[in-house]
Amino acid sequence: MKDVMTKGMARNIFYGGSLFFLAIFLGLTAHSHFYIVNTSTASMELTDSVVLGKKVWEDKTCVNCHSILGEGAYFAPEVGNVMTRWGVVDDPEAAFETLKGWIQAMPTGIEGRRQMPYFELTDEEIRGLSDFLIWTDKIDAQGWPPNDAG
Numbered sequence: 001m002k003d004v005m006t007k008g009m010a011r012n013i014f015y016g017g018s019l020f021f022l023a024i025f026l027g028l029t030a031h032s033h034f035y036i037v038n039t040s041t042a043s044m045e046l047t048d049s050v051v052l053g054k055k056v057w058e059d060k061t062c063v064n065c066h067s068i069l070g071e072g073a074y075f076a077p078e079v080g081n082v083m084t085r086w087g088v089v090d091d092p093e094a095a096f097e098t099l100k101g102w103i104q105a106m107p108t109g110i111e112g113r114r115q116m117p118y119f120e121l122t123d124e125e126i127r128g129l130s131d132f133l134i135w136t137d138k139i140d141a142q143g144w145p146p147n148d149a150g
C-alpha cells in the first residue's frame with residue numbers, strides 16, 4: 001500500500017462511506033416507520049372522542065404541568081398511565097366519572113400543596129379527555145413510565 005493517499009483514493013473513501021451510512025440511515029428509518037405503524041398504536045382506534053380529548057389536552061395546556069409518556073413538564077404527575085393507576089383503564093364510564101370527580105374537586109385548598117387549576121369543562125370534553133388518557137395508557141410505551149406512580 002502506498003504511503004500517500006491520492007485524490008482518487010480519498011474520493012472513493014468519501015463516496016463509499018457516504019453510501020454506506022446512507023444505507024444504514026434508510027434502513028433505520030424504514031424500521032422505525034414499520035414499528036410505529038404496525039406495533040405501537042396500530043391496534044387502537046382513534047375515535048372522535050379521543051381526538052377531542054387531545055384537543056382539550058392541548059387547549060388547556062395540560063403539558064405545561066403534566067408529562068405524558070415522558071414529554072412535558074414535571075411539576076404535576078405523569079398521566080401516561082393514570083387510568084391504570086386509578087384502575088379504570090378497561091371501563092370508560094368509570095374513567096369518565098373518576099376524571100370528572102377529580103377535575104371538579106380542584107383546587108383542593110390544602111395549604112402547602114400544589115394546586116391544579118379548575119377548568120370549566122363540559123361533560124363531553126371530560127369524556128373526550130378520559131378517552132384520550134385511556135388511549136394513551138394503552139400505547140406500547142416500552143416500559144415507560146418506569147414505575148407505577150408515574
